[in-house]
Amino acid sequence: MTKPVLIVGAGLSGAVIGRELAEAGHLVRIIDRRSHIAGNCHMARDEASGVMVHVYGPHIFHTNDDEVWAYVNRHMTFMPYVNRVKTTSNGRVYSLPVNLHTINQFFGKTLGPDEAKAFILSLSDASIGEPVTFEDQALKFVGRELYEAFFEGYTRKQWGCSPRDLPASILKRLPVRFNYDDNYFSHRFQGMPEHGYTEMVASILSHENIEVELERDFVRADAEGFGHVFYSGPLDGYFDYEFGRLGYRTLDFEEFRHDGDYQGCAVMNYGNADVPYTRITEHKHFSPWETHERSICYREYSRACGPDDVPYYPIRLSGEQALLAQYVARARMEENVTFVGRLGTYRYLDMDVTIREALDTAQSYIGAVTGNLRPPVFSMAP
Known part of the structure; x- marks a missing residue:
C-alpha cells in the first residue's frame, strides 16, 4: 500500500484531486488555512435576506467540456443561468x-x-x-x-x-458582437449550483478515504510521512517568498443592503475611472429560481494585493514573469510535490479549467504510481 497523500487547499483543485485519488484507493488528507471548504468559490446563505452569497465575488460556471459538466452535475444539480452583464458609462446603461x-x-x-x-x-x-x-x-x-x-x-x-x-x-478577442446576443459567455453549458458551490465541494469531499482539517496552516515539515503533496497554495509562499512576492490584484467588498430590487441585474460594471469601484453585484440575481424580497449587494474595489490579502488575479507582467521563472526552476528541484491550481501555477483559471486540470493531474499521478515513475511537478506549467 502506498503512503497517504497530503493535499494543501480544500478548493476545487484539492477537492477534485482528493476525490479521484480516494476512489482509486489512496488515503487522502486535505488541510486548509481557512475555516471553510471551497476556496474562493465558497458561498453562504445570508441570514437577514435569505440570499445565497458568493462570499469572494461571483463565480459563474460555464464550459464546453462534457466530462467536466457531467462531473459537477454528479455532485450538485446545476440550474439554468445566463450571465447578462450591464455597464454604466457616462450616466447611461448599456449591455x-x-x-x-x-x-x-x-x-x-x-x-x-x-x-x-x-x-x-x-x-x-x-x-x-x-x-x-x-x-x-x-x-x-x-x-x-x-x-x-x-x-x-x-x-x-x-x-x-x-x-x-x-x-x-x-484583451484576447475582438470585443464586439455584431448581433443582439448579450450572453456574456459563449459556452454550451452554463449554470449555477442549486445550493451553492460549497455544498457541491462538500459532496466531492464526502468519501471514506478523505480526511479534511480546516484552519490548519501548511509548513513543509508537514510533508513528512506522506507519499506525495499536492499544493494549491501560492507558489512563492511554498518557498517562503525567498525570491520575493509574485504580484496579484485583490478585491475589497463593500456590502450594502436594499429592501426590494436594487439594480435589476446580477452584475453592473462602472466604466468611468472617476467611479472608484469596478462593479456592483446583486447576489439574489445569481439564483433566479429563488425569490427574495430583500437584497444584499457588494461594491467591488480592486487594488494591489498585500501580504495579508486574498490573492485574486495574477498580474504576470514582465517583472512577475522573471520572478516566476525563478520559482518554477526552484520548484522543479523538489521531490514528491505537485503544484496545482490558480495559485500553485500562478495563472488565472476558470472553474471548469481548474476541474479539468485536477482530473488530469489525479490520473497522471495514479499512472505514475502504477508505473513507478516520478509524478509531474506542475499540473500545468506556469
Whole structure:
C-alpha cells in the first residue's frame, strides 16, 4: 500500500484531486488555512435576506467540456443561468459584451450587422499593425469612442495601471458582437449550483478515504510521512517568498443592503475611472429560481494585493514573469510535490479549467504510481 497523500487547499483543485485519488484507493488528507471548504468559490446563505452569497465575488460556471459538466452535475444539480452583464458609462446603461444593441444605443443609430461592421471599421485605428498593448488592441478593433466608454476606465481600476502598460493579450478577442446576443459567455453549458458551490465541494469531499482539517496552516515539515503533496497554495509562499512576492490584484467588498430590487441585474460594471469601484453585484440575481424580497449587494474595489490579502488575479507582467521563472526552476528541484491550481501555477483559471486540470493531474499521478515513475511537478506549467 502506498503512503497517504497530503493535499494543501480544500478548493476545487484539492477537492477534485482528493476525490479521484480516494476512489482509486489512496488515503487522502486535505488541510486548509481557512475555516471553510471551497476556496474562493465558497458561498453562504445570508441570514437577514435569505440570499445565497458568493462570499469572494461571483463565480459563474460555464464550459464546453462534457466530462467536466457531467462531473459537477454528479455532485450538485446545476440550474439554468445566463450571465447578462450591464455597464454604466457616462450616466447611461448599456449591455456587455459590446453588441449590436450597445452600438446602436451608444451612437444613436439603427444599424444592421453588416452596416455596424463597416461603421466600427471606420472608427478603428488602421495605423496600428500588430497590437502590443491593451490600448492598441482596443483602438485597432473598436476605435477610441467605445474604448474610452467601456474599456479604458474599467481597466485602469481593475489593474491599477494604464492600459498602455498592459499586454494586448489581456484583451484576447475582438470585443464586439455584431448581433443582439448579450450572453456574456459563449459556452454550451452554463449554470449555477442549486445550493451553492460549497455544498457541491462538500459532496466531492464526502468519501471514506478523505480526511479534511480546516484552519490548519501548511509548513513543509508537514510533508513528512506522506507519499506525495499536492499544493494549491501560492507558489512563492511554498518557498517562503525567498525570491520575493509574485504580484496579484485583490478585491475589497463593500456590502450594502436594499429592501426590494436594487439594480435589476446580477452584475453592473462602472466604466468611468472617476467611479472608484469596478462593479456592483446583486447576489439574489445569481439564483433566479429563488425569490427574495430583500437584497444584499457588494461594491467591488480592486487594488494591489498585500501580504495579508486574498490573492485574486495574477498580474504576470514582465517583472512577475522573471520572478516566476525563478520559482518554477526552484520548484522543479523538489521531490514528491505537485503544484496545482490558480495559485500553485500562478495563472488565472476558470472553474471548469481548474476541474479539468485536477482530473488530469489525479490520473497522471495514479499512472505514475502504477508505473513507478516520478509524478509531474506542475499540473500545468506556469
